[in-house]
Amino acid sequence: MSGAPSVKWTREHSLIALNLYCKLPFGSFDRDNAVVKDVATRMGRTSNSLAMKLANLASLDPVQRARGIKGLQGASRQDRDMWREFHAELATLAPESEQLLHDLFTKDERREVDFLQRDKVRLEPSRRLSAPIGPTESTATVRVRRGQQFFRQSILNVYGVCCCISGIKVPRLLIASHIKPWREFPDDRLNPRNGLCLSSLHDAAFDSGLITLDEEFRVVLSRRLRSYFPQPALEQNFVPFVGQPIRLPEKLAKPNAAFLAYHRESVFEG
Structure with a gap:
């Protein structure tokens, strides 16, 4: 010992x-x-x-x-x-x-x-x-x-240091993304249920409303993102994950359903 x-x-x-x-x-x-x-x-x-x-x-x-x-x-x-x-x-x-x-x-x-x-x-x-x-x-x-620092390391760790959409496992390419925007909801800034571990590309898409998650945690693309197709590199990074559920946290709690509903209604571009 x-x-x-x-x-x-x-x-x-x-x-x-x-x-x-x-x-x-x-x-x-x-x-x-x-x-x-x-x-x-x-x-x-x-x-x-x-x-x-x-x-x-x-x-x-x-x-x-x-x-x-x-x-x-x-x-x-x-x-x-x-x-x-x-x-x-x-x-x-x-x-x-x-x-x-x-x-x-x-x-x-x-x-x-x-x-x-x-x-x-x-x-x-x-x-x-x-x-x-x-x-x-x-x-x-x-x-x-x-x-x-607590939020970032907690989110990356509960998701296995892995992008919950793409499976990328490079820590420097991963972001502790907020479901409800950081600036607008200070009370939920450190709430692990307000976080997703995303690659920098998928974080940017989620944060700008180009993608979201449905009630079953499945990936949904916006019409705006699809309007940029065909672009092979773009499609390769998003299309394979459409309709697929994200990898959920290993502990603590799943993403908050109400927070995701807010994202779909107020951030996602449809």
Whole structure:
């Protein structure tokens, strides 16, 4: 067993565990996983303690329960309360958890903690993220950046670091796309159910209303996009996926049906 002797679970450690749960695939909650070992050591915990906490959190995940996966059944009242609070207060607690995780590894605000390769924790240059919008965000740039980092890594990870339409698996070509526009719906900016993992091409098409998803999560092309046919390269990137369901998240939750209905009605060009 690696790491230091087990210590009491504080609120801060619970937030870090929730952050980690959102970013690691279900099968990676193992005490021998390099990411789990590294994070646990920096928390002053055993890797077994952190792995068990992640498995306890899995027992609270509605997607895992729907799949018949129960995780460990040792979730405490604190775990349940933190799970509910975290998902109810994502706008506040997701950036807080990201900052706590960041500070375990570095104090350099130009770096971000990256789990996307999954084999170890990496410190990467901070990505160019959406500029803060509004008076509150203009005075909280770091908090906004942390929230965006959490959203991107969470979305890419729950979709298996794979475009949910095309299957592309190149992290630098993937975007954590918002279903309801980022600028117009600040309360849902960090909600995983408001996200899709898309290639940069499919993200641009979705964001501009050239494609959407129907009630069964199947790809629909707009008349406007079809008006550019025939173009072999364009058709190759869209036509094979028409009527095909997207790859759904491995955990947490499916895309919100009401958010997708908004996209079809208010963003999609028909």
